[in-house]
Amino acid sequence: MTIEELRARIDRIDSGLIRLYAERLETAAEIGKYKQEHNLPVFDPAREREVLNKVGAEAGEANENGVRALFSFLMAQSRTSQMLDRKQESELGKLIRRSVEETPKLFPEKAKVACQGVEGAYSQQACEKMFRSPAITYCKTFGDVFSAIESGECEYGVLPIENSLAGSVNSVYDKLLSRKCYIVRSARVKIDHTLLVKPGTKPEDIREIWSHEQAIQQCSDFLSKNKQWQVNVSSNTAAAARMVAESGRKDVAAISSGRCAQLYGLEILKTDIQNNSNNHTRFICISRKPEIYPGADRTSLMLALPDRPGALYQLLGRFNAQGINLTKLESRPVPGKDFEFMFCFDIDASVYSPAFTRLIEELDVTLEKCVYLGSYSELA
Numbered sequence: 195m196t197i198e199e200l201r202a203r204i205d206r207i208d209s210g211l212i213r214l215y216a217e218r219l220e221t222a223a224e225i226g227k228y229k230q231e232h233n234l235p236v237f238d239p240a241r242e243r244e245v246l247n248k249v250g251a252e253a254g255e256a257n258e259n260g261v262r263a264l265f266s267f268l269m270a271q272s273r274t275s276q277m278l279d280r281k282q283e284s285e286l287g288k289l290i291r292r293s294v295e296e297t298p299k300l301f302p303e304k305a306k307v308a309c310q311g312v313e314g315a316y317s318q319q320a321c322e323k324m325f326r327s328p329a330i331t332y333c334k335t336f337g338d339v340f341s342a343i344e345s346g347e348c349e350y351g352v353l354p355i356e357n358s359l360a361g362s363v364n365s366v367y368d369k370l371l372s373r374k375c376y377i378v379r380s381a382r383v384k385i386d387h388t389l390l391v392k393p394g395t396k397p398e399d400i401r402e403i404w405s406h407e408q409a410i411q412q413c414s415d416f417l418s419k420n421k422q423w424q425v426n427v428s429s430n431t432a433a434a435a436r437m438v439a440e441s442g443r444k445d446v447a448a449i450s451s452g453r454c455a456q457l458y459g460l461e462i463l464k465t466d467i468q469n470n471s472n473n474h475t476r477f478i479c480i481s482r483k484p485e486i487y488p489g490a491d492r493t494s495l496m497l498a499l500p501d502r503p504g505a506l507y508q509l510l511g512r513f514n515a516q517g518i519n520l521t522k523l524e525s526r527p528v529p530g531k532d533f534e535f536m537f538c539f540d541i542d543a544s545v546y547s548p549a550f551t552r553l554i555e556e557l558d559v560t561l562e563k564c565v566y567l568g569s570y571s572e573l574a
């Protein structure tokens with residue numbers, strides 16, 4: 195047979211498959227109606243197991259895995275269509291729709307905002323990107339930022355969530371999971387580390403360096419060329435700059451943003467001392483209530499998957515089926531549990547799109563645990 199003839203045969207098989215696919219979905223829709231009339235849930239895991247075992251056995255050893263994967267996709271499609279036919283919103287679907295309806299159309303210009311650190315911190319730059327005239331309360335720790343919102347002392351909080359070189363800020367993710375706050379906006383801030391000293395200090399006078407742990411890591415090449423310096427960790431890059439300013443010493447230097455030079459009366463000895471100049475940090479703005487402002491095109495979720503082969507593959511298949519892109523996928527251990535993981539997803543889809551609504555309905559109904567962290571837009 196020629197390739198053309200073989201392809202014509204494939205085309206005929208495909209037409210048959212399409213007809214059977216539609217027929218299977220129509221039958222599932224009828225089952226869906228029955229379930230609705232009899233108050234039965236859409237998802238029937240026992241029946242799905244039975245179907246997978248049956249088709250797997252029928253396919254025989256050579257085709258078993260492929261057939262099982264195909265049928266798990268087909269069954270997910272029937273579930274989606276049954277759920278959409280119900281026109282009954284899931285709890286999460288309702289929360290998102292209500293938040294869109296109840297959130298004002300404009301992001302506030304003024305608000306009481308909690309940031310971690312001291313004046314000059316990168317969190318402050320992020321906060322000023324988000325709010326035109328914020329009233330900032332500085333907190334010692336990330337946990338204190340959450341507490342300031344929970345107690346009502348502040349309306350919003352600004353926290354780092356991810357750095358382009360160092361990756362996710364895991365302690366912020368863990369707190370988002372354990373404390374009830376939602377992401378309502380995010381912003382990218384370019385990180386430019388500089389070496390700051392008291393005016394008049396010369397490079398050869400320096401004996402000690404102070405900075406935040408991450409900044410020290412990000413400037414490791416520069417620091418390794420100056421091994422005679424003793425490197426000390428401080429809680430924040432801006433706190434390190436303030437410490438140098440207040441120390442009265444001329445043998446210490448801070449690694450901090452250039453902005454802190456003016457703020458604390460310091461001199462910039464060297465700019466751009468980081469290993470890689472493409473260094474950005476993403477900051478999030480959190481609030482007690484989910485607020486979804488116009489333009490929200492990113493949604494963060496944390497999902498728990500059943501511990502079985504193919505669970506993540508099947509979930510990713512749902513994103514693919516809805517044509518939805520992901521901008522982040524990472525696993526996080528569940529605090530206090532041995533080797534139990536949740537997956538952090540950043541979904542790249544407008545909250546107004548039907549595909550997003552369908553996906554949320556599916557996830558909320560079929561997954562063991564789906565923690566909604568918020569829908570928002572990111573300021574570049």
Ligand SMILES: C=C(O[C@@H]1C=C(C(=O)O)C=C[C@H]1O)C(=O)O
Nearest residue numbers: 222225236237238241242269272
């Ligand atoms: C079609 C049904 O609904 C869902 C989809 C299934 C399928 O496509 O085979 C099986 C079980 C249910 O989760 C059904 O209950 O039979």
